Amino acid sequence: MKNVLLLFVVVSVLYTCKKKIENQVTEPIVEQVEQVEVKNEEPKEIFTPQSVNDTLAEQIKDFITTQYLSEGDLNIIDESQRKFQLYQIDLNDDGNNEVFVNFMTSYFCGTGGCTLLLLSPELKPITKFTVTSTPLWVEQTMKNGWKIILTRSQGELKELIYTNGTYPSNPSMVAKAPYDAASGHAEILFDNNFSPAKTYTF
Numbered sequence: 001m002k003n004v005l006l007l008f009v010v011v012s013v014l015y016t017c018k019k020k021i022e023n024q025v026t027e028p029i030v031e032q033v034e035q036v037e038v039k040n041e042e043p044k045e046i047f048t049p050q051s052v053n054d055t056l057a058e059q060i061k062d063f064i065t066t067q068y069l070s071e072g073d074l075n076i077i078d079e080s081q082r083k084f085q086l087y088q089i090d091l092n093d094d095g096n097n098e099v100f101v102n103f104m105t106s107y108f109c110g111t112g113g114c115t116l117l118l119l120s121p122e123l124k125p126i127t128k129f130t131v132t133s134t135p136l137w138v139e140q141t142m143k144n145g146w147k148i149i150l151t152r153s154q155g156e157l158k159e160l161i162y163t164n165g166t167y168p169s170n171p172s173m174v175a176k177a178p179y180d181a182a183s184g185h186a187e188i189l190f191d192n193n194f195s196p197a198k199t200y201t202f
Contacts, residue, residue, distance in 0.1 A: 045196075045198075046196070047196050047197060047198040048087075048195040048196060048197060050087050050088045050089060050195075051085060051086055051087050051088075051195070051196075051197035051198050052198045053086065053088065056086065056088070056099070057086060057200040059123060060084065060086060060099070060101055060119075060123065060200070060202075061200065061201075061202040063119070063123050064084070064101075064202045065202055068117070068125075077107055078107070079201075080105070081105040081106065081107040081108075082105075082201050082202050083103075083104065083105050083199050083200065083201055083202075084101050084102060084103050084104070084199070084200055084201075084202060085101070085102040085104060085190060085197035085198065085199055085200070086099055086100065086101055086102070086197070086198075086200070087099070087100040087102070087189045087190065087195075087197060089138060089187065089189070091118075091138065091146050091147045091149075091162075092142075092145055092146045092147070092162075093142070093147075096121040097121060098118060098119065098120060098121065098126065099118070099119045099120075099121070099123065100116060100117070100118055100119075100136070100189060100190075101116060101117040101118075101119060102114065102116050102134060102190050102197070103115045103116065103117075104134070104190075104199075110131060112131035112133075112153070112154070112172060113130075113131040113132045113133040113134075113153070113171070114131075114132060114133070114134070115128065115129065115130055115132070116128075116129040116132050116134075116136075117129070118167065126165070126166055126167070127166045127167040127168075127169055128169055129167070129169055129170075129171070130169055130170050131153070131170060131171070131172055132151055132153070132171055133151055133152050133153060133171075134151075134189065134190035134191070135151075135188050135189055135190050135191035135194070135195070136149055136150065136151050136188075136189040136190060137149070137150040137151070137182035137186040137187070137188055137189070138150075138186060138187045138189060139182065139183060139185065139186045140183075140185050140186070141183075143161045143162065144161065144162050144163055145162070146161075146162030146167075147162075148160065148161055149167060150177065150182050150186065151171050153171040153172045153174070154172060156176040156177070157176065157177040157179065157180055157181065157182075158171040158172075158174045158175075158176065158177055159174065159177040159178075160174060
């Protein structure tokens with residue numbers, strides 16, 4: 001009887017040890033993984049450098065609101081229409097940038113294009129372009145000491161040449177250019193794909 005009891009105890013101990021070993025082998029190992037918070041940052045917009053100058057934009061804003069537009073104009077222009085883009089470029093190779101101002105909202109645009117201004121480095125008007133479509137192409141070729149500007153009007157490429165202190169203001173009145181496309185050396189202005197410009201308000 002003692003032998004049977006002893007055998008029962010031994011078997012019970014062995015069974016218990018076996019279960020512990022099985023549990024240790026089969027029990028999954030859970031590692032604590034430190035959670036890292038991922039911030040969903042908005043992608044930064046990338047603009048062509050020639051269109052980004054906040055200080056200059058403030059000066060242009062002052063010019064638009066105090067010299068270019070009358071008080072009557074300002075009173076009727078909705079806030080959503082008070083937008084412009086700028087582009088700095090040296091058109092006469094004197095080392096100073098002239099400035100294009102692109103009014104691209106519907107108040108300043110019609111079926112033929114929009115109003116653009118060309119200002120001197122001192123923000124004095126050189127040309128007020130009407131019914132002008134963007135993009136503009138500025139060639140490296142110069143005539144009369146200033147670079148040639150190209151734009152499309154009524155489906156035709158127009159060559160704007162500086163004469164007597166200004167460029168032609170209405171591209172639709174200019175004869176078709178003797179070629180159909182800008183050269184590969186032309187600088188492209190106000191093109192959302194090649195030279196996206198920052199938009200400012202006034």
